[in-house]
Amino acid sequence: MSDKVSNPTSTPTHTPASNAGSDAAGNSASNSASTAPYELVIGLEVHVQLATQSKLFCRCSTRFGAEPNTQTCPVCIGLPGALPVMNREAYQLALRTALALHCEIPAFTKWDRKNYYYPDLPKGYQISQFDLPMSRNGWLEIRDPKGEFAPKRVRITRAHLEEDAGKSMHDEVAGRADSRIDLNRTGTPLLEIVSEPDLRSPREAKAYLTELRLLLVYLGVSDCNMQEGSLRVDANVNLHIATPEGTIATPIVEVKNVNSFRAVERALAFEAERQYEAWLETGQRKGDVPKQTRGWDDQRQITYGQRHKEESSDYRYFPDPDLAPVTITVEQVERIRAGLGELPAATRTRLESDYQLPAYDADVIVNQESAFVAYYLAVADGCGDGKQAANWLTQEVLRLMNERNWTIGQFPVPASGLVELLAAVKSGKAPATRAKELFGAMVDGSLALDAAMERLGIAAVSSSEIESLCRQLLADNPRIVADVKSGKAQAAASLIGQAKKRNPNVNPNDVRATCLKLIEQM
Amino acid sequence: MALSRADVEKVSLLARLQLGPAELDRLTGELGRIVDFVEQLSELETREIAPLAHALDVANVFADDVVKPSLPRDEALANAPKRDDECYRVPAVLGE
Numbered sequence A: 001m002s003d004k005v006s007n008p009t010s011t012p013t014h015t016p017a018s019n020a021g022s023d024a025a026g027n028s029a030s031n032s033a034s035t036a037p038y039e040l041v042i043g044l045e046v047h048v049q050l051a052t053q054s055k056l057f058c059r060c061s062t063r064f065g066a067e068p069n070t071q072t073c074p075v076c077i078g079l080p081g082a083l084p085v086m087n088r089e090a091y092q093l094a095l096r097t098a099l100a101l102h103c104e105i106p107a108f109t110k111w112d113r114k115n116y117y118y119p120d121l122p123k124g125y126q127i128s129q130f131d132l133p134m135s136r137n138g139w140l141e142i143r144d145p146k147g148e149f150a151p152k153r154v155r156i157t158r159a160h161l162e163e164d165a166g167k168s169m170h171d172e173v174a175g176r177a178d179s180r181i182d183l184n185r186t187g188t189p190l191l192e193i194v195s196e197p198d199l200r201s202p203r204e205a206k207a208y209l210t211e212l213r214l215l216l217v218y219l220g221v222s223d224c225n226m227q228e229g230s231l232r233v234d235a236n237v238n239l240h241i242a243t244p245e246g247t248i249a250t251p252i253v254e255v256k257n258v259n260s261f262r263a264v265e266r267a268l269a270f271e272a273e274r275q276y277e278a279w280l281e282t283g284q285r286k287g288d289v290p291k292q293t294r295g296w297d298d299q300r301q302i303t304y305g306q307r308h309k310e311e312s313s314d315y316r317y318f319p320d321p322d323l324a325p326v327t328i329t330v331e332q333v334e335r336i337r338a339g340l341g342e343l344p345a346a347t348r349t350r351l352e353s354d355y356q357l358p359a360y361d362a363d364v365i366v367n368q369e370s371a372f373v374a375y376y377l378a379v380a381d382g383c384g385d386g387k388q389a390a391n392w393l394t395q396e397v398l399r400l401m402n403e404r405n406w407t408i409g410q411f412p413v414p415a416s417g418l419v420e421l422l423a424a425v426k427s428g429k430a431p432a433t434r435a436k437e438l439f440g441a442m443v444d445g446s447l448a449l450d451a452a453m454e455r456l457g458i459a460a461v462s463s464s465e466i467e468s469l470c471r472q473l474l475a476d477n478p479r480i481v482a483d484v485k486s487g488k489a490q491a492a493a494s495l496i497g498q499a500k501k502r503n504p505n506v507n508p509n510d511v512r513a514t515c516l517k518l519i520e521q522m
Numbered sequence B: 001m002a003l004s005r006a007d008v009e010k011v012s013l014l015a016r017l018q019l020g021p022a023e024l025d026r027l028t029g030e031l032g033r034i035v036d037f038v039e040q041l042s043e044l045e046t047r048e049i050a051p052l053a054h055a056l057d058v059a060n061v062f063a064d065d066v067v068k069p070s071l072p073r074d075e076a077l078a079n080a081p082k083r084d085d086e087c088y089r090v091p092a093v094l095g096e
């Protein structure tokens, strides 16, 4: 049954955390109402690289992995006199995402300079959006098909379009006290998506990130590759503690450098306990100390305090005089909204209502890439049984994809091949008992059904062939016939073994039924 | 809104400019006169005027998402005070 299928490992963040410590902490936080003496309050900031060919304000390539400093130009390294021009595609991708997040799109938006010094920021400012972002006030719904938390709409404060910084690397080879700067990434378009502090447990935070990434991949606006830094997460977290004098809030901590969704979950669970102990020790409340930034150390599984950058919050934003503002009409917004296509939440609902799938199955299917959903729909429509199709996909197809590290696009058997197999089983052309074996042969040899049947030596046995085989068997075994006639129907079982020896393709049930029928007529 | 010496000190820190006491005094005076000059605008009645985000009346200036050649690496690195064959070199970045 599908509820025994473990979550697909091709999307590792779906795998439940196996670390016992993290799970214990996660549970105490997610059940905070009943067990923990505090409520965990989490807001997430996600930076996602948009899938453009060229950068946000110049036409340098955004390709990942190029030789250092080979994808820069006067605009993105901030040489005097260079003029940035907005990438239309980046703006469109940002707009699609904002609409999919149910954001309002203001008629007017502009870009501002956020001034700070850092070696990977060659202009001395980042072009970002301050008081008039391109979108605001949206939401993303999260659900847990296992019911560990109630469905909720996480409010999105804003999503705005900005440029990325470069990369600094420590020179380990030469061992000198220098950092090396690669500015290839400088100016790559980023969408910063800021949530309200609506998340209440590490599990909810992970569900939010998983759902957000799924949405971004469905929209095709980002590859969301965390290893390559296409999706980065910062978490703002504090506690609301019930005390005799009322609820108090602990100082807000921003956790940075969290490089996987599982690490986000663990870092938040760690912070919950650390902040509670810090509060017991110091009694410090929100407002007593400036906002602290902490990094996540994945090796030691702890957060650690980061050096407080002096004056770091004084960014002196002002409108970038080099960039023209952008205006948009309601008609333009509606046209883009209409072209978004079906998004994951709607697909889940459709699979549950039109294909009678349990929420869990619908979730497993939709959480794959959209091509997997298309494969499912083709199989379900082709065989006319949504649940049967879901069982085959969540069990056989996903298992094989995970085992062999395939995407559904690389899967050697097309949906039509699986439909053909299911139809052959239904008509009796292929034995139901060997359906999985047959599918395995189709997959291994990239074979059509007939070729796979031939390879396994499975030939369709007609009913007249079965009947003549059974007549022979009965003639050769008068004693069994007598036993069955005297009421011992189970005596027919030994006929099945003999039948299989004479023709391995016969269906045992057919042999039994045919023999019993013939004996009755004798 | 007069500009104070402390303001100039803070801005110079943010701009990574190391200013001596004499320079701070001089710049407080010079920058102060610029701020006072701009300050004259506050004498105008602006309640009926919509805020402006850009000096020119232009909007929606876009470029197509088409990759064009970047600078050769040697040219890109040409102005760096310190570099190697591939990268800019800067004093070690700490704390991140």
Ligand SMILES: [Zn+2]
Pocket (backbone or CB within 6 Å): A055, A058, A059, A060, A071, A072, A073, A074, A075, A076, A077, A187
């Ligand atoms: Zn460039």
